[in-house]
Amino acid sequence: MSEFSTEIDYDVLDDQRQIIDNNSIGFGYILMCLERRLIQEQDVDVINKDPKQRNLERQLADEMYDHLMTILDDHRILSEETLDFASPADTLDASSYESDSQLSSADDWEPELEASSNAGRENLTSEQHKTVCNYIREHPKHSWKALQSRFSFLRQHSDSLYYRLRLVAKDNSRETRLEKLSVLYETLWEQFESSRGRFETVSDHDLAQWAMVIAQDLDLNGFKASASFLYRWKIKYRVCSRKVTKFVSHRNILSREQKALEAQNLGRKIQAIVQAENIAHKNIFNADQTGIPYEISSNRTLSHRGERSTFGHVQSINSTKHSFTAMLLISADGKLADKTLLCLQEIGGRFGPSVERGLYRPPNVSLTCTRSGLFTDSTYKWWVDTILSNHIKHDQKCLFIADSWAPHKNAENYRIFADNDENFKFEIIPPQTTSICQPLDVYFNRQLKNLDRLITHPLRTKYGQQYSVFQRNTAIRIMSLIQFTLSAPIFEPMIRYSFLKSGLVAMEREEFKSSNQVCRVQSVAKCYNFACDERVDMRCSWCANSYCILCMLGLGSEGLHMDYCEIYQDRCSLRPMDVDD
Numbered sequence: 001m002s003e004f005s006t007e008i009d010y011d012v013l014d015d016q017r018q019i020i021d022n023n024s025i026g027f028g029y030i031l032m033c034l035e036r037r038l039i040q041e042q043d044v045d046v047i048n049k050d051p052k053q054r055n056l057e058r059q060l061a062d063e064m065y066d067h068l069m070t071i072l073d074d075h076r077i078l079s080e081e082t083l084d085f086a087s088p089a090d091t092l093d094a095s096s097y098e099s100d101s102q103l104s105s106a107d108d109w110e111p112e113l114e115a116s117s118n119a120g121r122e123n124l125t126s127e128q129h130k131t132v133c134n135y136i137r138e139h140p141k142h143s144w145k146a147l148q149s150r151f152s153f154l155r156q157h158s159d160s161l162y163y164r165l166r167l168v169a170k171d172n173s174r175e176t177r178l179e180k181l182s183v184l185y186e187t188l189w190e191q192f193e194s195s196r197g198r199f200e201t202v203s204d205h206d207l208a209q210w211a212m213v214i215a216q217d218l219d220l221n222g223f224k225a226s227a228s229f230l231y232r233w234k235i236k237y238r239v240c241s242r243k244v245t246k247f248v249s250h251r252n253i254l255s256r257e258q259k260a261l262e263a264q265n266l267g268r269k270i271q272a273i274v275q276a277e278n279i280a281h282k283n284i285f286n287a288d289q290t291g292i293p294y295e296i297s298s299n300r301t302l303s304h305r306g307e308r309s310t311f312g313h314v315q316s317i318n319s320t321k322h323s324f325t326a327m328l329l330i331s332a333d334g335k336l337a338d339k340t341l342l343c344l345q346e347i348g349g350r351f352g353p354s355v356e357r358g359l360y361r362p363p364n365v366s367l368t369c370t371r372s373g374l375f376t377d378s379t380y381k382w383w384v385d386t387i388l389s390n391h392i393k394h395d396q397k398c399l400f401i402a403d404s405w406a407p408h409k410n411a412e413n414y415r416i417f418a419d420n421d422e423n424f425k426f427e428i429i430p431p432q433t434t435s436i437c438q439p440l441d442v443y444f445n446r447q448l449k450n451l452d453r454l455i456t457h458p459l460r461t462k463y464g465q466q467y468s469v470f471q472r473n474t475a476i477r478i479m480s481l482i483q484f485t486l487s488a489p490i491f492e493p494m495i496r497y498s499f500l501k502s503g504l505v506a507m508e509r510e511e512f513k514s515s516n517q518v519c520r521v522q523s524v525a526k527c528y529n530f531a532c533d534e535r536v537d538m539r540c541s542w543c544a545n546s547y548c549i550l551c552m553l554g555l556g557s558e559g560l561h562m563d564y565c566e567i568y569q570d571r572c573s574l575r576p577m578d579v580d581d
């Protein structure tokens with residue numbers, strides 16, 4: 001709420017809010033109060049002394065006023081002059097500017113009128129225009145009817161053109177001025193285009209300067225490159241004018257230096273804690289939720305609607321809009337948690353019974369859902385209880401680091417570790433600094449997204465019709481494969497590097513491989529699965545053999561590679577995800 005000190009009793013207001021319905025509120029009076037304060041700058045007390053009006057409207061007006069002031073205080077509007085070509089869709093109806101063109105003062109009278117008329121009803125060529133004008137000059141008494149019988153091309157026009165033609169004919173010098181202006185328009189356009197061709201930024205000021213120079217060359221006396229001239233010119237050549245490009249909050253934006261400083265302080269603080277408490281790297285954790293970037297391309301999905309029904313997964317159209325969020329947990333010794341919690345978006349925040357039955361549940365992915373597909377306080381608590389708790393050892397000092405998202409900060413959510421108060425600590429990364437000091441953000445998540453692309457690309461291009469990435473179970477399989485892939489020992493140095501780069505944990509720099517280096521294959525060989533005929537798409541980060549994406553996702557005939565690599569298991573008999581050393 002705002003920090004403004006006003007006389008509003010919010011408790012009373014809240015009480016009233018419950019019993020009033022919108023129809024009984026006098027919005028007119030609210031607006032009037034706002035107007036009196038905002039525009040007439042009257043004092044709140046003056047308005048509040050008005051005995052005729054109900055208290056409620058006044059209070060609502062006061063509240064709105066405060067909100068408005070807070071918003072205006074917090075934000076500034078950044079606008080800039082962008083002189084780009086407008087898309088044809090933005091092209092304004094020329095006729096709607098006709099009334100503008102009639103506001104003609106000396107140099108505002110420009111060929112615009114002629115040009116737009118030519119495009120519309122009054123289709124005179126400049127030749128015709130000249131001929132008629134000359135005729136009118138020689139026969140000033142001839143009526144519009146007489147003109148029309150003489151020049152057949154005038155017959156489709158109304159007599160408004162007659163008056164305008166007479167005006168032009170009467171003023172010879174005006175016609176030459178008109179021609180000069182027309183030249184000015186075109187010359188300015190050429191200059192603008194050549195400048196844009198060199199990718200220079202053109203401002204209104206530049207345009208005005210050029211126009212003045214050109215006008216001088218043309219002996220256009222008294223020409224002022226006025227704002228309205230520039231406006232008309234831009235309309236004519238479909239050049240965009242002022243746009244509000246950003247509406248930004250300035251109160252809460254930290255400068256780059258401030259962010260670096262905050263991040264540095266956090267790094268120092270955490271390194272000090274780690275040293276003082278002697279916390280092992282395997283017990284330093286970072287968790288965050290990340291949206292899995294499934295592009296929602298509705299055309300594509302719709303075009304496959306017919307084919308869908310031939311497969312088992314009959315889904316509502318709504319399912320094409322699902323989004324997914326994953327809660328990831330990494331530790332400073334380079335391990336990814338044994339499980340990732342995937343949060344799906346479901347109507348009503350629950351899986352329907354048939355959905356529930358059909359859900360694919362791989363061992364390395366836990367599933368939950370919310371209305372939004374984003375984590376909530378309760379889903380977060382569930383994650384702490386079921387996944388984080390598996391990694392927090394009661395007899396060892398542990399440090400959990402997360403960003404300033406409210407549920408992360410809520411100590412209540414860590415109640416499960418209450419008996420372990422001595423050993424369990426959590427630290428919050430200050431807002432706006434996660435991109436420089438959160439291990440997941442500084443490196444790991446990029447690897448995850450690259451891997452996601454590596455998986456979804458062949459799936460879309462080769463099997464898009466059968467295995468849409470929008471289907472719940474396909475999404476779950478992809479998450480499972482990502483989790484499985486990034487858990488491989490080969491990625492441990494990469495995860496350690498994420499912590500190193502964040503500056504939160506001091507450690508030696510070591511060689512590491514990125515997900516593309518490990519998993520991308522450039523080969524047209526056949527899938528390593530003997531029974532499979534597909535070409536390879538991806539290398540297994542465990543056994544280093546290459547498989548097609550269907551085999552990797554367990555969708556092929558030999559679905560073995562999504563959460564378990566038999567070959568690797570045979571090679572070294574220990575179960576790799578046993579994090580306990």
Ligand SMILES: [Zn+2]
Binds near residue numbers: 540542543544566567
């Ligand atoms: Zn493998």
Ligand SMILES: [Zn+2]
Binds near residue numbers: 527529534549551
């Ligand atoms: Zn295969």
